[in-house]
Amino acid sequence: MSTINDVTVPDKSNIQGMILRGFTHPYSCHMVFKFKDQPGAKSFIKAIFPYVQSAESWGDEKPDLMLNIGLTCSGIAMVSNLNATDMKYFPWTFQKGPASGGSQQSLNDCGPSDPSKWAFGNTTQQVDCVVHTYAMSPQMLKQLVSIVSNAATAGGLTEYLPLDEGTKRLEEYALIPRNSIHFGYLDGIDQPKLGWTNPMDPSDLRNFLIGYPPSAFSPGPTLGDAGTFAKDGCYNAFRILLQDVELFDNFLSTNAENIAKTIGQTPKYAKEWLAAKLNGRWINGSPLELSPDEPDPKTSHSTKFGYAGDTSGMKCPFAAHSRVANPRDEKLSEQGPVPRLIRRGMAYGAPPLINSYKGERGLIGLFLCGSLPTQFELLYSWINTTNFSAVFPSQNGQDALIANRSMETADTSFTIPTDKGPVVIKDMPQFVVTRGTAYCLLPSLSTLKSLAE
Ligand code: HEM
Known part of the structure; x- marks a missing residue:
């Protein structure tokens, strides 16, 4: 712990890396899972934990492979020892999930976007965990993906393969230049500054990291065992578009x-x-x-x-x-x-110039926020x-x-x-x-x- 502007700030080694910086690895794969039971979920996290990249500086050499882990509310309820009363401290929106009536009043996924048509995240395809893997080469990505996939099989997890009628993983298309997306625009230009200067500034890190009240958007929970569990975490609205x-x-x-x-x-x-x-x-x-x-x-x-x-x-x-x-x-x-919002997304699917590509194209959207x-x-x-x-x-x-x-x-x-x-x-x-x-x-x-x- 150290202080900045009289605020006791967390160690970067305790924060998942993607919260503080965009990983600029050219290859990434985003793996979506449902847990089977608590022992299996714990063994899965244990097996992949050594690859979790924190927000600490990695010096001159970028790690060849690394990952970050997200848990949904149902995933936390399964893998942690928080009881039903503790779980109620989590914000209602997080508890209910994006397909719920409340969230849909804002997201308005009707017509072709209707949650019933989603590849994951609706009532029939409950998500417990999303693993974001990053690597410097296709071989290293393959290696890391198989480590995660083997750990998932050993722990009895079900993996959703969302693309191309349920047979393919969400893999970043590496040949699209960094910070460029389908439709051709440059992306990722303006990001919040994530400082510690004024908690009422929407760009201040206290509006993203849980556990540093008061702030304009009050990330939570901050109380009870759920508050301890969530401290130094951040929410990710993971959305495939x-x-x-x-x-x-x-x-x-x-x-x-x-x-x-x-x-x-x-x-x-x-x-x-x-x-x-x-x-x-x-x-x-x-x-x-x-x-x-x-x-x-x-x-x-x-x-x-x-x-x-x-x-x-x-x-x-x-x-x-x-x-x-x-x-x-x-x-x-x-x-x-x-x-x-902190945006950490990337494109999936080959650009239209590659005629042989017949799959779909889109954005692997990672929208990070405290609320x-x-x-x-x-x-x-x-x-x-x-x-x-x-x-x-x-x-x-x-x-x-x-x-x-x-x-x-x-x-x-x-x-x-x-x-x-x-x-x-x-x-x-x-x-x-x-x-x-x-x-x-x-x-x-x-x-x-x-x-x-
Ligand atoms: C496939 C869907 C999307 C595409 C193609 C897209 C495209 C873009 C582009 C080209 C920019 C300008 C570049 C930049 O400022 O970094 C941008 C900015 C932005 N987008 Fe999106 N976007 C998509 C989805 C979303 C969603 C779902 C959200 C939020 C819920 C979002 C929020 C933002 C924000 C906050 C900015 C920054 C605007 C600024 O600070 O000036 N985008 N987007």
């Missing part, structure tokens, strides 16, 4: 023809422009607020900008994904700060219904890039203000479909060690 790359590309090409005429530009420019308007950043990462007319390499990683000065949406449309997922200085209808309902789910509700700021002209509009269009109450049109009049695209297609979700706690290393003993 299929991306319809072909639909997305056709959408851009088809609309670019008309838009080019309206804005007096070439169809090639109009295609890039439309992609930028959907996201709020150009493909190279330049924010529309700083580079409204064309991508600029100098601003591709910029994070210092706001939307409050763009009340007409002339630079960045209101429904652009980045403007909805982090409205920054936008005036909100309700009191309270804008929640932040599932007031950080992750609140942002999701904004994505599905943009009713959080009076500045937004449509209070039942939707995030242009990732919202679920099957919601009956939603306004599925997308308006792009321009100085030549608004471009309005009616009936936006659904580019993203939910394939599975699990709410996990990433427990501290001391908690994991106690489970292994």
Whole structure:
């Protein structure tokens, strides 16, 4: 333990690594399990515990292979010695899981995303544990995956193989450049700073790590044996999102023809422009607020900008994904700060250029937070219904890039203000479909060690 700004801060060696930094290993596989019984679950954690990577510095040499472990509420109830009364200290949202009625009010996984169609995380495919493995080469990943898989078999665990009709694991597609995702955008640009300066700042680590009250989003539990168990942990909303790359590309090409005429530009420019308007950043990462007319390499990683000065949406449309997922200085209808998420996701499935690939493509989403309902789910509700700021002209509009269009109450049109009049695209297609979700706690290393003993 040491102190920063008079706060007693935890040892990094007790925190799972992905909470404090994105692992930049080129290969990863995300393995989803259901436990059979307590002895089997304990033996599984014991076998893989030596590979758990903490947040401590690894020096100049990145570990060749390493993993992090997430446990759902049912997984904790099975593997720990917490009793039913202790378990009630965990937040209701975590107890009930993402397919529950309460969570679905925000996530709104209806139509093709309906939980009944998920590959895991619904009532028939209960998840207890997710293991995130990382390696420097395909051989090392294979080695680590087989260590985890053998330990799972020995402990009687059931593994879900979510992809390609239940035969394949969720493996990162290593040839997609780091920080790039399907649809072609640069990703992972803006992340919370995770400091210890002001607990009311949504970016402060106390809003992610459990056990450091007071803070703006009050991660918990902090009391009882559940509080001891959860201390130095963080929640991970693990969400697999299929991306319809072909639909997305056709959408851009088809609309670019008309838009080019309206804005007096070439169809090639109009295609890039439309992609930028959907996201709020150009493909190279330049924010529309700083580079409204064309991508600029100098601003591709910029994070210092706001939307409050763009009340007409002339630079960045209101429904652009980045403007909805982090409205920054936008005036909100309700009191309270804008929640932040730590994003540690990566792409699965080969890019469209690889013609021989016939599987699905998407995002292995790892959304880390200290409070599932007031950080992750609140942002999701904004994505599905943009009713959080009076500045937004449509209070039942939707995030242009990732919202679920099957919601009956939603306004599925997308308006792009321009100085030549608004471009309005009616009936936006659904580019993203939910394939599975699990709410996990990433427990501290001391908690994991106690489970292994
Ligand atoms: C397949 C689905 C998704 C795609 C393709 C996608 C794409 C992107 C892209 C291209 C950016 C801009 C790059 C950056 O700022 O790092 C971004 C930012 C962001 N996304 Fe997503 N995203 C997806 C899902 C989600 C979900 C489900 C959430 C939250 C629940 C989310 C929350 C955010 C946040 C908070 C930002 C940062 C905005 C900022 O700070 O300016 N995204 N996303």
